[in-house]
Amino acid sequence: MPGVSLEARELSKWFGSRTAVDSVSFTAHDGEVIGLLGPNGAGKTTTIRMLSTVLPPTGGDFSVAGVPSSRPADIRARIGVLPESAGYPMHQTGLEYLTYHGRLFGLSREDARQTAVRLLGQVGLADRAQSRISTYSRGMRQRLGIARALVNNPSVVFLDEPTLGLDPAGQREILALVRAIAEARGTTVVLSTHTLPEVEQVCSSVLILDKGRVLVSGSVAEVTSTEASSRQSGHLRVPPDQVARASEVLRGVPGVSVEVAKDVVTVTSSDGLNEALSAVLDARVTVLSFEVDGVRLSDAFLAMTRGGVS
């Protein structure tokens, strides 16, 4: 069983009378990629800023690799951060930049340089090590930022919207990198995003925030199955001359809503679809096919935040 790398207990932050984060609790393990998901203003960045010791919590506490939040300097030695909008010294090369940060963490000149070379290789920037950062694309700068977050070999890495503003290829590269960091190094990655498919692709667990509160947390599979059990849709294909009969029968089943497009009848029910299908068969309608939708995390998220996502 992997060890606990991050534990937040009732973490809260108020700005004046505004509650940005409200009693957030969760646990993350070594090698886990945990997605912080939520609409604008949900409290994702504030949560990351507290966990990375930039902002003191108003209430609650947390620990990183067993180090309590009352020791922020020791926590900073064990974490890496890619902030939402990271700035870079454009005149430096990638190699100089990472070497400098290695030195800040107390590495010798030679160790810092070796670490920088290794990390540049890991993030796919080996061939641009000697180029000035000003010549890097946005995706390359994000990868450099991730390399910087790994300089001190952290237990936990926080990535605040790492794919924001990247094209699909750039997004894919970052997500592959996130996966590699968690798998190869056993690092815990906390990744905040608005982009739902991103969580489905790369995260093992998810924390959905809305208005500062945790709406739901758990593995991606658990969160989607919670939603799946509460609402299900299926697509019924029948011969064209039986579509009207099928939809009439289905409209008579309690709790079922029906939409018809050509010869496909889409059935949605909060009580499962067995009763709807039985009613159609009892009415001797010929069923050519019946396909139940898989519920995606995006459906769960949209249902839970009532559409509050861009």
Ligand SMILES: Nc1ncnc2c1ncn2[C@@H]1O[C@H](COP(=O)(O)OP(=O)(O)OP(=O)(O)O)[C@@H](O)[C@H]1O
């Ligand atoms: N320094 C601050 N002073 C006052 N209010 C703040 C401050 N920082 C954040 N807030 C408020 O806290 C709430 C949560 O903001 P936060 O930036 O954490 O959300 P978010 O989920 O990261 O949003 P986004 O996806 O837009 O980045 C918002 O209502 C925001 O206006």
